[in-house]
Each structure stands twice: as C-alpha cells, then as structure tokens.
Amino acid sequence: MKYQPPYTITSKIIHLIAQISENIGRLTVLEEIQESLKLRKANRIRTIQGSLAIEGNTLSTEQITAILNGKPVIAPPKEVQEVRNAIKAYETFQKWQPSQEFDLLQAHQILMTGLIDEVGQYRHGGVGVMSGDRVVHMAPPANQINRLMVDLLNWLNDSEEHPLIKSSVFHYEFEFIHPFADGNGRMGRLWQTLILSRWNPIFANIPVESLIYQNQKAYYEALQTSTDRANSAPFIEFILQMILDAILNSTENDQATAQASVQVTDQASVQVTDQVKSLISIMEAGEYTLAELMQLLGLSHRATFQQNYLNPAIEAGFIERTIPDKPKSPKQKYKLR
Known part of the structure; x- marks a missing residue:
C-alpha cells in the first residue's frame, strides 16, 4: 500500500487556501511592477x-x-x-x-x-x-x-x-x-x-x-x-x-514601493534607463562609496559612471547622497532612497 500521511482538511484550512489564492494574484501583479528594478x-x-x-x-x-x-x-x-x-x-x-x-x-x-x-x-x-x-x-x-x-x-x-x-x-x-x-x-x-x-x-x-x-x-x-x-x-x-x-x-x-516609484518617476520626468536599473539592482540596504558602486558594476571610467548611472538615478529619486548638502565631499556615500 502507498503511504498516506495522517491529516484532515478542516474548514479553517479551506478558508485559508481561498484567502491565500485570492491575495497571491494581487501580489503577483505588484511583483511584476517591481521586476525591472530587481527589488x-x-x-x-x-x-x-x-x-x-x-x-x-x-x-x-x-x-x-x-x-x-x-x-x-x-x-x-x-x-x-x-x-x-x-x-x-x-x-x-x-x-x-x-x-x-x-x-x-x-x-x-x-x-x-x-x-x-x-x-x-x-x-x-x-x-x-x-x-x-x-x-x-x-x-x-x-x-x-x-x-x-x-x-x-x-x-x-x-x-x-x-x-x-x-x-x-x-x-x-x-x-x-x-x-x-x-x-x-x-x-x-x-x-x-x-x-x-x-x-x-x-x-x-x-x-x-x-x-x-x-x-x-x-x-x-x-x-x-x-x-x-x-x-x-x-x-x-x-x-x-x-x-x-x-x-x-x-x-x-x-x-508602498510601487506608489513611491511612480511618484518619483512622475516628479523627475526621467526615463529609467537600463544603466539606472543595473545600478539599483546591485545595491542593498547600506551605504556605498562611488568607488564601491563602480567596482560592483565592473566599471572603471568615473565620468561615464556618473553621467550614465549615478546622476540619473539620483535625479529620478531612486538613490540619495548621505551628505546631500556637500555633493563633492570626500566622505560622500550613496544609498537607496
């Protein structure tokens, strides 16, 4: 005889399955919104x-x-x-x-x-x-x-x-x-x-x-x-x-994240480029120096990184400086907003 684990299907189990199935569809749509940013x-x-x-x-x-x-x-x-x-x-x-x-x-x-x-x-x-x-x-x-x-x-x-x-x-x-x-x-x-x-x-x-x-x-x-x-x-x-x-x-x-992303994009009127997406995707919670971000992306040209990756991401509101009033500070770091 095939093994059959002992369990019964209670009304609570049925109710929970229905709730999970209903909410998983809603979450799937929201996850698709965030897929491009790899959050x-x-x-x-x-x-x-x-x-x-x-x-x-x-x-x-x-x-x-x-x-x-x-x-x-x-x-x-x-x-x-x-x-x-x-x-x-x-x-x-x-x-x-x-x-x-x-x-x-x-x-x-x-x-x-x-x-x-x-x-x-x-x-x-x-x-x-x-x-x-x-x-x-x-x-x-x-x-x-x-x-x-x-x-x-x-x-x-x-x-x-x-x-x-x-x-x-x-x-x-x-x-x-x-x-x-x-x-x-x-x-x-x-x-x-x-x-x-x-x-x-x-x-x-x-x-x-x-x-x-x-x-x-x-x-x-x-x-x-x-x-x-x-x-x-x-x-x-x-x-x-x-x-x-x-x-x-x-x-x-x-x-909350989807709404914030929409608001930031509307405010900045900046298209989220592939370069910006790639920068955001490698950042986690924490603070990074400019050199660290370039290293994670495998980039060596500072001006190109700032022009195509970092500055657009800051302008779009996805990334912020840790010392916003001194953009060129040698102690400057960057983090996800």
Whole structure:
C-alpha cells in the first residue's frame, strides 16, 4: 500500500487556501511592477535571517546583506558559515525537484557544509527534539529513515492535493522523521518554499520564515499538537496562516514601493534607463562609496559612471547622497532612497 500521511482538511484550512489564492494574484501583479528594478533580494535576505534565527543565529539583515555583497563581518565564524551556506542554497534551490531524494541530500550538504560531519546523508544515530531540558519528540530510529523518506517523497510526487496542503504536510512529516543529524528545521522550511515555488514562482520571494521566527513558540506548539493527535491539521492551519500573513505583508510593502516609484518617476520626468536599473539592482540596504558602486558594476571610467548611472538615478529619486548638502565631499556615500 502507498503511504498516506495522517491529516484532515478542516474548514479553517479551506478558508485559508481561498484567502491565500485570492491575495497571491494581487501580489503577483505588484511583483511584476517591481521586476525591472530587481527589488526582491531584500525579501530573500529576510527569509534567510528568519530561518537561521529560529536555529539561534544572531546575525542581522544588515550583516547578512554585507556577507551577500562579499564584505567582511565581525561575527562568530559558525554563524557566518550558516549564512553563506543559506545564501548558496537559496540561490541554487530553483534547480531542485521537490520529490527527488538526490536533490534533498544535495540541499542538506550545501546548507550544513562546515557545520557538521554528516552532510548530505541521513543520520546514523538517534535524535530527539528538546524543549529546554525535556525531550518533546523522539524521532524514529536511524534504520527506519530510508524507508520513511522514500515513502514521503513518493507521496509528495504522487499526491494530487493542493500545493498549499501538500507542502505543509511534507513540512510536518519531515520534521517528525527528523532525517538528518542537524539542520532539519531549516531544511523543512526550505523544502516547503521549494514545493510552493513550483506552484507559483512568487513564493521564492515571500519571507514566510521571518514570520515563523516571530511566532516561533506557536510553530513548535503546532508541531507538538499535531504529533500528539497523530494528525497534522493543526500544523497545516498554523503554517497556512503564516503564509497568508507573509503575503499580506508583502502586498502592503510592494504597494508602498510601487506608489513611491511612480511618484518619483512622475516628479523627475526621467526615463529609467537600463544603466539606472543595473545600478539599483546591485545595491542593498547600506551605504556605498562611488568607488564601491563602480567596482560592483565592473566599471572603471568615473565620468561615464556618473553621467550614465549615478546622476540619473539620483535625479529620478531612486538613490540619495548621505551628505546631500556637500555633493563633492570626500566622505560622500550613496544609498537607496
């Protein structure tokens, strides 16, 4: 018999799916407005920060942005390694197929390289989930993992459930099995994002993990309640609420950004050129010197950079000087408005 995870479809789950489906269309339109400016990377940084923070990583979004831009960061080496691994995983994950075990193991290898010995392979020993000094869940023994994961991945491949349900069930079942020696939480959240992005690519840019981090206690309570009931419905309800909240937050942020972009363009009456778009796309939160911006773009001629890239971006209102009253100050830097 084919494996069938235990869950029921509640009225709340149906209601949440309807709300998510309704709002995802609105967000897709707003994301298309912003596509030309490539402003989605900020959400990816929030996703990484949220997922790692759940596991105890203390780096801020500003520090993660610096690492992403290749800048040195003063922080515990382990936490820096976690961020580098996560950046690489989220840059790679669109190539993976959710139901392929090889891809799952490769993802774990990327996420956990330099952090544990058993990377890219299932655990060889027992493992329990702790809450303080109390074991709240003892995962299945190691000799059962291969069978359990094959069953789960086959179900994922064959199931005709709505992707929102399917991804949530997989997330819960994955955490119940706890197939790896470490990294199970971040892997489960990454894989749910991957499953959802196969349904709608926009999910690759919705920072659900940051909301899970803000509701971390409820996240673990939903996992535990589902285990106690032998039914993952409580976890499905929780995770769908997090997805809906993340979509609504992203919609509000995108509306504000879209309106600001339109207002700035109208005020400046400046066409957004490809050069301006490329400049904006390489800038994250933070401040840059003129030399740093030229280096990121691979440019060496200062006058050309200022004439074709920097000045039009400032005039259009996309970028601002940190010392606006002294444009030629040697300490001048630039940042996104």
